[in-house]
Amino acid sequence: MDKVKTFVARNGALIGLVLLCIILAIGAPAFLTGANLLNVGIQAATTAILAFGETFVIIEAGIDLSVGAVAALSSMLAAYTGASMGFPPALTLVVCVAVGAVFGAISGMLNAWMRLPSFIATLAMMSVARGLTLVISDGRPIATSAAVNFFGGTIGGMPVPILTMVVMGVLAAVILNLTTAGRAMYAVGGNMEAARLSGISVHRTQIRVFVLSGIFAAVAGLVIAGRLHSAQPQAADGYEMDAIAAVVIGGASLAGGKGRVWGTFVGAILLAVIRNGLNILNVSSFWQQVVIGLVIAAAVSVDTLRRKEDTH
Amino acid sequence: MDKVKTFVARNGALIGLVLLCIILAIGAPAFLTGANLLNVGIQAATTAILAFGETFVIIEAGIDLSVGAVAALSSMLAAYTGASMGFPPALTLVVCVAVGAVFGAISGMLNAWMRLPSFIATLAMMSVARGLTLVISDGRPIATSAAVNFFGGTIGGMPVPILTMVVMGVLAAVILNLTTAGRAMYAVGGNMEAARLSGISVHRTQIRVFVLSGIFAAVAGLVIAGRLHSAQPQAADGYEMDAIAAVVIGGASLAGGKGRVWGTFVGAILLAVIRNGLNILNVSSFWQQVVIGLVIAAAVSVDTLRRKEDTH
Amino acid sequence: GGGTQSSSSADKVVLLVSTLNNPFFVDLRDGAQEEATKQGVDLVVSDAQNDSATQQNQAQNAVSQGAKAVIINPVDSDAAAPAVQTLMPSNLPVISVDRAVTGVDVTSHIASDNVAGGKQAAEELAKAIGDQGDILILEGTPGAASTRDRGQGFKDEIAKHSGIRIAAEQTANFDRAEALDVTTNLMQSNPNVVGIYAENDEMGLGAVQALGNGAGNGVTVFGFDGTADGLKAVADGQMVGTIAQQPRLLGQKAVEAAVKAIKGEVVEQTQSIEVETVTADNVKEFQ
Amino acid sequence: MTRLSLVGASKTFGPAKVVDRVSVTVEPGKVHVLLGENGAGKSTVIKMMSGIYQPDEGHVEIDGKRVTLPNIDAAHRHGIAVIHQELNIVPELSVMENLFLGELPSTAGFVSRRTMKRRARRALQVIGLDEDVTRPMRELGAARQQMVMIAKALMRNSSILILDEPTASLTSRECERLFSIMDDLKAKGIGMVFISHHLDEVARVGDVVTVLRDGQVVATIDAQAPEDTLVRLMVGRDIDDQYPREAQEPGETLLKVSHLTTKGSLTDVSLEVHAGEVVGLAGLVGAGRTETLRAIVGADGYDYGSVTVCGRKLPRRNIAASIDAGLGLVPENRRDEGLILDASVAENLGLATMVPTATLGFVDRRGQRRRATRTAGRLRIRMADIKQSAGSLSGGNQQKVVFGKWSMADVKVLLLDEPTRGVDVGARVEIYELVNAVTASGGAVLMASSDLPEVLGMADRIVVMSNGRVSGQMPAADATQEQVMALAVSHMENSKEGKSTTWTRSRHSWHATAH
Ligand SMILES: Nc1ncnc2c1ncn2[C@@H]1O[C@H](COP(=O)(O)OP(=O)(O)OP(=O)(O)O)[C@@H](O)[C@H]1O
Ligand SMILES: Nc1ncnc2c1ncn2[C@@H]1O[C@H](COP(=O)(O)OP(=O)(O)OP(=O)(O)O)[C@@H](O)[C@H]1O
Ligand SMILES: O[C@@H]1[C@H](O)[C@H](O)CO[C@H]1O
């Protein structure tokens, strides 16, 4: 019982999510079908994977605005090297992940070595990545190979986006909880000076979180392209906001030092459920945005109200 | 001489801006003409006004993602009450500013009373404001009255957007530097607990910064609509990023407690100069995004490199 | 043949395009570029990234850039008016392309008719589903002129077909990935749907993807634009049809008009580029 | 044989040369004490010995060989461990992770939690701290956090240990524990540098003392030198009376606390403070002194009871109303609760007076600057400029700024929580003079302190707390440390387990150990 309590207490907007699901299940019978829940999972996958990567950065007290653009660029390069340069499929996947890592590393180095605030460093890299995506694609979608499309398909009836999300989530949790590198992220985000005085390499940690974020973005890019069988120049446009929102809804603080993969996951699912639910309820496109805003505010408030009670 | 030194040291990316202007003046003779500099001023005005409002919030350690959407909604309501409800022009301006204030107040109350992280509170309000803009306008632009168009025109040869920017900048500087409310923003952003124990009302300060940000957004909305002679449903889409970037380039920290109006102004001008300059240099539009990213990174780095030297 | 001698060696023409994040406008630009090369003028492209204010900034900057003529593809027709007015004092020829500039006498306007396109789409989709059943509309970006016009043309026509019911209309912002999710979701709540009207091909292709993922077979998708991917989908039988605009031709004609105006020749006030209904029968002609 | 020495080192920040050709040596098995007023340069000296700062001139020698310590890692490799003056903890992480920060036990990059837990328990045992090592660090009080940091430094098994004011937030029991550990380390041949403002500790642990004044070495002498001599060397004058209390005739009741109760921390706390009176609040760690002060000022809520100032009942949890009524709190933790580190000294000093002195919402800039300058002068805050950031002041001077904020506000009832923590002897007397000034002008002071001599020396009346209750009170004139401590541990004696309490006399003060 106590375990359940701490679990709920530590995991962000879980109560808000549960309440929302109950309301939707009552309001729209189509919501609680197995097929639709799988859809929600698939639709949450991209945001969740981007958000897992973003979790590293936010825990370290940074912010990564470039994740959407990096997802677009890395998947575009996978498509381009496959279609126009004849790279073998496996190699295009390597290219994709490498591009993510390199872009992350550049953001990280700008942040650590050039002392650019991460907001500015990643805003700059976002612009660079978007521009390069357009340059490479000439503004047109490029069809992707089977290797990429695999990430949008199913395997034994299970959608690969969901599997990928689970794998990346577990990976993120392992890194954050079990490795020294992960613990250093909490330390640097929680008190940079203390971390430095304890001999933790702050710069290395800063670069590392952005590299991880870039790699996770590249994987998210594969899922997006795999689902569309093509790399789109405007893919994942604005997704960074969803990713950051998922992390923050999940209980992390932009001030750093706090955050958990499970919370981020709840945040990403919450966002996907809201959008799926409003679609199913056929809320008009104009009102939809109003309702999305209200539901996000309400769902996260539920969590804060509950915590407020706890402290008294 | 010393005064000049501290002035430069305190004012963010000023050196980056000056260097950039020198490069542009050499590379593109058209850049340094009076007419073009006026253009830069006009083009910077919207970002600058939004960013002045954002400065309050960031100093108080918050973030306001709703400024673009609030600008759109408040100017749309000015247009709507004028065109469809026959409000007299002066009253439509009051409506516009009031809407900004009310939306800011809601964000502020969500942040202060419901303890929603400002990122979430304003993300929610951004969505609500965008949605309401579409609902009210039915997705169509609405023509604006002469009262609104005044903000996009000229007065005695001087562009009103520039004048408005100056007035709002002075107003922001007065509030931040000379009033107790402004100093309280620095105090709360610098150390909330210390401010609270010194008798500063943290909640009131939190609400206040968002109200101010909303009002500034409304004024920016008037300038945008005035320039376009119509309120656009998608007006100022994504401008929040530019506004935040201007504030951070200007030397503020997202951790709060720091920031100056003059720095924000430099940040806004820097962004406008980059875009204007690349246009004039005929950089291809795909490459332009790449170059924008690189120039932002470089310009802000110049500032950090210089400061690095200072501390050693 | 570059036989025609232009007035000076490289006159500059600025093309203000609403966005290049979309193959349609990339084609438009390519058509313009080809024509410019042919005519020996210097084409400078400014991308407003779908923001009216940015477009106005770029219009102002065109003068500093030394433009001899400006081609504008407005982000929004109304908002483009003051932008174009800033060019008036310098007496530059202004050509609008794809979308008009409200209330301003531009030198020439070259466009296809979106309302007519919507109507044609409705007629063809109705035929394809046998005048019977539920349909979905995937709307473009809320508030965009093309969204309004295509929606209006389509719905006015569908209203005449009493057997057809619009079960749901939701936006997917002209975006393929969004259309994939939105269609998947809508098929959950509207399993009886037999037809989908997508206000551009990108969204149509997203819908095709969603249906292919098992949501339902026998659902007819109709697109708009006639992009390369869209035409391929029609040829492959994934979409039953699309409304072909001719973006390259739009771009070509715009530059042609600009060059004429620079030389002081007479230019037609409006040039209408036809939109054509493309189905499996005639798709070869467009590819 | 000298293990570590700093040779002719200087350090300049901006225009100020804060350390001027200082030499300090550390011998194996010896404790070298650094003494000096706040801002004399002690912390800067040890930072140059531990790789945090590099000397602008002069150098570091280890075992007679000249070395450079470019970073903390280099110092670690040379066997140097440091306990810093400011707590360097990561509040969100567990106690054990804080202990092992920077060198978590791991295999192939994976943390070995079991090893870490085991070793963490052992490390805490060494210093006698019984704490769940998986608890988040933030849940521990300052004293326990400090003990964890001490354990962390000890864990390194270094040959040189540097301790910068480790006893500032410790109570007598923990101090004595630390000193006996230091005795053991001496026996093992470990060389140490020790900084403290408690002069009684110098002779207890030290071998030699180097006294710094204004960044320069004044003298290096035997640690057994009499306290007066040390004081004279430090401040350049004699301090006749360390506790210069000027008692007043108590007047009307200014502060009345009745039956204050907060579930889990305070039970039925009642006390009164009269005009002209200083009331000392004594007790052990966790007795509830801080909670009481915070509840009074409205920083925390309470479940039951009332607070009355000058006959006016205060609303709960409303700091502004409390300040309006004439209350002011100097909190326990200056960095987290007292100061805005990035803001200037002037701004910090004016924080509580800014709103009341404003006209139409505009800050009285000139008046505020004048008052701040006057206050800074009166408190002798050592700084280059009143526009300097509060964070760049030395620890003791930061404390004076927090105090100065309320002295500027002319409070009627001043609540002090460990007011002289980390403050040098001279400045301490200055703060006491300010306490006198408050009572002389008809104000009242309620002072929570773990420094028993301070309570006995400055309070007119002593209220003792024990386990969240008031366990007794007495006039200070006839109180003894024994009586106070007996009341402070009364809850332990009353407990059914029948724990017995042993009394030991330390130079520092009396302390009790429950068995
Ligand atoms: N980073 C810095 N920038 C500017 N001034 C500094 C900095 N660090 C220390 N100082 C100044 O150097 C002087 C010495 O500081 P230091 O911390 O060494 O004093 P201290 O002797 O340890 O004092 P305390 O007993 O109060 O801890 C002070 O005047 C302080 O303001
Ligand atoms: N047994 C304990 N274990 C851990 N932390 C404790 C314990 N008791 C108290 N604390 C923490 O120590 C801090 C001070 O406690 P409290 O205010 O009750 O005591 P106090 O009498 O003011 O003692 P102190 O001398 O530490 O200020 C609080 O943050 C409290 O949560
Ligand atoms: O005509 C264009 C294209 O159809 C595009 O897909 C969206 O914007 C419209 O204006």
Ligand SMILES: [Mg+2]
């Ligand atoms: Mg010190």
Ligand SMILES: [Mg+2]
């Ligand atoms: Mg205490």
